Amino acid sequence: MGSQGYFKVLIIFVIAFIGSTQAELQLGFYAKSCPKAEQIIWKYVVEHIHNVPSLAAALIRLHFHDCFVNGCDASVLINSTKNNQAEKDAIPNLTLRGFGFIETVKSLVEAECPGVVSCADVLALSARDSIHAIGGPYWNVPTGRRDGLISKAADALRGLPAPFHNLTTQLSIYGNVGLDANDLVLLSGAHTIGVAHCSTIATRLYNFTGKGDTDPTLDSEYATNLKTLKCKNINDKTTLIEMDPGSRNTFDLGYYKQVVKRRGLFQSDAALLTSPITRAIISRQLQSTQGFFLEFAKSMEKMGRINVKIGTEGEIRKHCALVNA
Numbered sequence: 001m002g003s004q005g006y007f008k009v010l011i012i013f014v015i016a017f018i019g020s021t022q023a024e025l026q027l028g029f030y031a032k033s034c035p036k037a038e039q040i041i042w043k044y045v046v047e048h049i050h051n052v053p054s055l056a057a058a059l060i061r062l063h064f065h066d067c068f069v070n071g072c073d074a075s076v077l078i079n080s081t082k083n084n085q086a087e088k089d090a091i092p093n094l095t096l097r098g099f100g101f102i103e104t105v106k107s108l109v110e111a112e113c114p115g116v117v118s119c120a121d122v123l124a125l126s127a128r129d130s131i132h133a134i135g136g137p138y139w140n141v142p143t144g145r146r147d148g149l150i151s152k153a154a155d156a157l158r159g160l161p162a163p164f165h166n167l168t169t170q171l172s173i174y175g176n177v178g179l180d181a182n183d184l185v186l187l188s189g190a191h192t193i194g195v196a197h198c199s200t201i202a203t204r205l206y207n208f209t210g211k212g213d214t215d216p217t218l219d220s221e222y223a224t225n226l227k228t229l230k231c232k233n234i235n236d237k238t239t240l241i242e243m244d245p246g247s248r249n250t251f252d253l254g255y256y257k258q259v260v261k262r263r264g265l266f267q268s269d270a271a272l273l274t275s276p277i278t279r280a281i282i283s284r285q286l287q288s289t290q291g292f293f294l295e296f297a298k299s300m301e302k303m304g305r306i307n308v309k310i311g312t313e314g315e316i317r318k319h320c321a322l323v324n325a
């Protein structure tokens with residue numbers, strides 16, 4: 001009986017192992033079921049990103065905000081209903097863009113292979129392709145993600161790092177999804193492209209401790225420049241500011257150069273200087289653009305695996321904004 005029991009457990013383990021390896025994300029997941037899928041996505045992204053290069057920042061941010069809340073399952077793309085406020089309508093997500101772009105890409109893939117390629121994979125591939133198309137790094141995007149069925153604004157409020165978070169809070173949020181200090185610094189490097197709204201730094205500029213003061217960790221000359229030329233009052237909610245002044249559409253080391261000069265736009269950027277560990281990671285990136293690209297690629301692939309739904313979990317949405325009927 002003992003040996004029989006042992007072999008039964010062994011067989012169950014082997015079957016479970018085979019099942020799990022078959023269900024994992026893999027490069028070329030759609031090679032047989034939709035062989036042109038990745039080519040269709042790449043072609044559309046390349047054709048359009050040069051007309052609107054700022055979309056690259058929008059798409060990678062969309063991918064980031066998706067993965068940190070319930071995993072990389074395209075739940076950030078779902079519309080709210082009268083009975084549910086979805087992630088996209090949570091305060092941290094109100095400035096997200098690119099929803100229409102992803103829906104268009106999805107429709108092209110859907111026309112080629114109905115019901116095969118997930119919105120989560122379309123988003124992950126589009127984010128990678130858009131960054132590479134503007135001269136940024138390329139990273140592997142293993143596919144096979146399934147789309148989530150749940151999208152709640154409250155989850156976004158709990159799961160996303162914020163511009164005002166200190167290092168301890170950021171590390172905790174990253175740790176909750178299996179990422180570490182290295183990933184934090186590397187993924188923050190995406191701030192080398194894109195823009196932010198004045199509202200995200202209003203308190204930092206005008207009322208940091210509630211006494212009408214400016215955050216002393218922000219370079220004083222830069223702070224004066226921002227208040228004089230950009231965010232002219234604390235109530236400005238519409239003006240946009242480059243996160244990496246002078247090269248907002250170029251994926252380079254500019255962000256880290258700004259941070260070490262105490263000119264990182266957010267408190268969360270400045271927080272990266274508060275630990276010798278994260279400072280050392282920044283210094284390492286500044287040694288080589290190629291080195292930064294390689295490390296960034298590893299962290300992006302790691303992020304793209306956060307709590308993915310695979311196998312029979314979730315569904316393959318027909319429209320990214322709607323859960324299937």
